[in-house]
Amino acid sequence: MLINRFAHNLKYYRKKHDYTQQQIADLLNISRSVVAKWENGHVLPDLNNTLKLSQLFQITLDEFVGKTNVTQNLLSDYQAHYSSEPFAEQIDFDEESFNYLIDFIIKHPSLKQQLSTYMALSIKQQKSAEKIFASVLEEMRKQ
Amino acid sequence: MLINRFAHNLKYYRKKHDYTQQQIADLLNISRSVVAKWENGHVLPDLNNTLKLSQLFQITLDEFVGKTNVTQNLLSDYQAHYSSEPFAEQIDFDEESFNYLIDFIIKHPSLKQQLSTYMALSIKQQKSAEKIFASVLEEMRKQ
DNA sequence: CCTCTAATGTTCTTTTTAAGAACATCATAC
DNA sequence: GTATGATGTTCTTAAAAAGAACATTAGAGG
Numbered sequence: 001m002l003i004n005r006f007a008h009n010l011k012y013y014r015k016k017h018d019y020t021q022q023q024i025a026d027l028l029n030i031s032r033s034v035v036a037k038w039e040n041g042h043v044l045p046d047l048n049n050t051l052k053l054s055q056l057f058q059i060t061l062d063e064f065v066g067k068t069n070v071t072q073n074l075l076s077d078y079q080a081h082y083s084s085e086p087f088a089e090q091i092d093f094d095e096e097s098f099n100y101l102i103d104f105i106i107k108h109p110s111l112k113q114q115l116s117t118y119m120a121l122s123i124k125q126q127k128s129a130e131k132i133f134a135s136v137l138e139e140m141r142k143q
Numbered sequence: 144m145l146i147n148r149f150a151h152n153l154k155y156y157r158k159k160h161d162y163t164q165q166q167i168a169d170l171l172n173i174s175r176s177v178v179a180k181w182e183n184g185h186v187l188p189d190l191n192n193t194l195k196l197s198q199l200f201q202i203t204l205d206e207f208v209g210k211t212n213v214t215q216n217l218l219s220d221y222q223a224h225y226s227s228e229p230f231a232e233q234i235d236f237d238e239e240s241f242n243y244l245i246d247f248i249i250k251h252p253s254l255k256q257q258l259s260t261y262m263a264l265s266i267k268q269q270k271s272a273e274k275i276f277a278s279v280l281e282e283m284r285k286q
Numbered sequence: 287c288c289t290c291t292a293a294t295g296t297t298c299t300t301t302t303t304a305a306g307a308a309c310a311t312c313a314t315a316c
Numbered sequence: 317g318t319a320t321g322a323t324g325t326t327c328t329t330a331a332a333a334a335g336a337a338c339a340t341t342a343g344a345g346g
Binding site for chain 1: 145149187188189190191193194197203204205208244245247248253254255257258259260261262263264265266267268269271272273275276277279280281283284
Binding site for chain 4: 030031032033034037042043044045046
């Protein structure tokens with residue numbers, strides 16, 4: 001979902017450059033609450049402001065909206081490693097979403113931490129946890 | 144002016160691909176006259192439609208809006224994006240565990256599916272889900 | 287622990303801008 | 317010249333975002 005990807009990326013790059021929302025708002029001559037709504041996925045900005053933000057952060061628009069496969073070089077390493085079946089086909093088939101997944105995790109340290117915790121659990125615990133996650137996610141997906 | 148550059152580029156690429164305005168409109172599920180207004184610099188499209196157009200024409204968003212200095216090497220982009228703290232150190236120091244994480248996800252399709260579901264939630268829902276996951280994982284880690 | 291302040295998130299109203307329908311014009315083939 | 321497909325414009329409506337005000341959170345310092 002574009003609005004989510006944009007929200008994540010805006011927040012990520014803003015913090016990376018150590019700006020407050022107010023500072024961004026001042027630079028764009030808009031209200032600070034608008035920046036908050038962009039970052040929380042409530043609204044999308046117009047093209048003008050999107051372009052200005054990309055220039056401010058010195059990233060491409062494609063990166064900003066999560067279009068470019070910025071992790072492609074990393075992924076090609078894994079493709080080489082997993083060139084035998086059946087995983088090669090899996091990667092090829094889901095390449096787009098898989099890239100996004102990697103990028104997402106890189107930008108969400110807390111998620112990465114949770115995944116690390118999850119991986120450190122026993123298999124049995126992992127299965128239990130997975131059932132819980134599945135239920136939670138399914139209920140939320142329905143809303 | 145962005146609106147002019149966009150207009151010019153849209154018309155150029157549409158004709159290059161031999162589409163009519165009606166065909167573009169059909170692909171985007173919008174009125175044909177809207178495409179005309181985009182092409183004549185009366186209005187700018189939203190980000191969703193801009194992205195769809197760039198994908199349809201297989202051009203970058205940056206080219207579409209006429210943004211300059213877009214030709215960076217993909218690898219250097221990747222390194223630049225992740226080279227500053229705290230993520231550079233994280234990648235450097237945790238590269239092994241990051242590799243393991245990727246490896247783990249590839250080998251657990253159900254986990255990957257759940258992550259995809261998670262990423263498709265709204266930002267608000269993601270935050271709620273994350274709190275639940277954190278609690279569950281913390282309790283399990285203690286056992 | 288509490289307090290304070292800066293920073294951020296949300297809601298409701300207003301504003302702005304774009305979408306759409308209808309009409310007008312242009313381009314091209316015959 | 318006509319006909320038709322394609323495109324351009326105008327006016328109204330709709331949709332989405334902006335903004336102001338309020339609410340909540342995060343973190344520093346005592």
